[in-house]
Amino acid sequence: MPAAALKPKPLPTQSTAERPVLFDSPYEPAVKRPLPAGRPRQWYVTHNRRLKAMRLAIALLDSGVYLPAQADDETIRGTALEIGMRPPSDTTCRMVRALMRYSR
Template sequence: MAVATLSTNPAVAKRTTYGKAAARRVVRRTPMVKKSLPAGLPREWYEAHNRRLKAMRLAIALLDGGVYTPERARNRTIRTTAARIGVHPPSNTTCRLVRSLIIENAR
């Protein structure tokens, strides 16, 4: 039976298995710092940028949920996933973009 012990040093945690001590590194993931978007670009650029960000979030959520092929990523599935992760329902264009991202990851 494995017994885990905590260490005061956050970079190293010790795990003891049948009297054998093993050190493993604890990786802390912090969110990236948001940067403001560049000013002065046409409105279409901002819309396309936000559409790509939304499509990436949805594609990641679908892949995490077990949808690995674009055939299984129908509009209804994508919109259900959007509701589950708290994103506004995507348009048909965004759904197409999500499927194209899944195709790229499948190759």
């Protein structure tokens, strides 16, 4: 008798693809707070640009674009349109690629 036949069959694992995942509590998004007042305008511009780049990087990773070399400006702008965001500037596109580079 072969050795493989003597091994017990592993128990099936639970896959979330086959059945929905049940949460203990319903999902509630985090409460948005206003940005701190009194900062220079450039701080707010940079802050919002970073948030936009982070959202785009997450969307690209979810869509299967894992390397910064795969994320050219057209791909990033197309993803922005798919998720309902205005097309990003060249600077924001560079930030998206930088985030993807450093997440590894």
